[in-house]
Amino acid sequence: MRPALEGLNMLSILMKFALVLTTIAPIGFTLSFLLYQSNDQILWAIFVLFCSLSLCAICHQIIIASAAKLNITTITAASIKPADKEISGYFVAYMLPVLGGGKYFLDPATFAFFALMFFVFIWVSKSFYANPVLAICGYKFYEVQLSNGGNLLLITRNVITKPADIGTITYITSHTVLETS
Numbered sequence: 001m002r003p004a005l006e007g008l009n010m011l012s013i014l015m016k017f018a019l020v021l022t023t024i025a026p027i028g029f030t031l032s033f034l035l036y037q038s039n040d041q042i043l044w045a046i047f048v049l050f051c052s053l054s055l056c057a058i059c060h061q062i063i064i065a066s067a068a069k070l071n072i073t074t075i076t077a078a079s080i081k082p083a084d085k086e087i088s089g090y091f092v093a094y095m096l097p098v099l100g101g102g103k104y105f106l107d108p109a110t111f112a113f114f115a116l117m118f119f120v121f122i123w124v125s126k127s128f129y130a131n132p133v134l135a136i137c138g139y140k141f142y143e144v145q146l147s148n149g150g151n152l153l154l155i156t157r158n159v160i161t162k163p164a165d166i167g168t169i170t171y172i173t174s175h176t177v178l179e180t181s
Contacts, residue, residue: 015066015172018059020122022133024115028052031111038106056133063139063155067180070170075177076147077163083141083153126153126175144177152177 029052035045105111121127131141134155142154144166156179160166169177 015062015178016123016176018055018062019131019134019172019176020119021055022059023122023127023131024118025052025055025133027115027118028055031105034106041106056137059133060137063178066172067170067178070172070178072168072170072180074168075144075152075166077144077166078147079145080142080154080160080163080166083143126173151175154179 028048032045032049032052035041035048105114131139134141138157139155140157140159142156142160144152144154144163146152153176154160154166154169155172155176156166158165158167158179166179168180170180172178
């Protein structure tokens with residue numbers, strides 16, 4: 001095991017959990033909109049909106065804590081390319097069906113099933129790069145090929161144009177890193 005990975009602990013699990021939750025938070029925003037449109041469920045709309053916004057705030061705080069407390073290291077990157085091009089596909093694949101489903105998603109059991117399946121899909125597939133909430137907050141995602149042939153997903157607020165632009169990082173998962181500089 002790489003020394004940098006020894007620091008993977010509860011904070012890194014929380015970070016992965018937060019990344020998944022903020023990936024599904026827009027579904028909560030959409031549900032809030034649908035509840036608001038139904039006119040008789042405005043309190044539920046406000047509650048769901050509050051929960052979705054809270055998920056985003058909690059994720060941001062976990063990112064800050066992860067950057068400060070997980071093991072900081074450097075990597076030797078051979079190449080880098082943007083990975084957040086999938087965000088537009090997120091809306092087509094996941095948001096439009098919810099909007100198109102309209103009142104059917106207002107049923108709590110249907111919505112809970114859809115959200116749970118989406119959560120499991122994101123967790124298992126590691127599709128953190130399709131995260132519109134973090135993109136709105138200024139985070140960018142890059143696919144990094146290491147000089148040893150390995151690949152990582154880099155999350156940063158910086159614009160990276162060449163491998164040498166990558167500063168210090170911390171491992172969130174074995175294949176996901178957060179730039180700490």
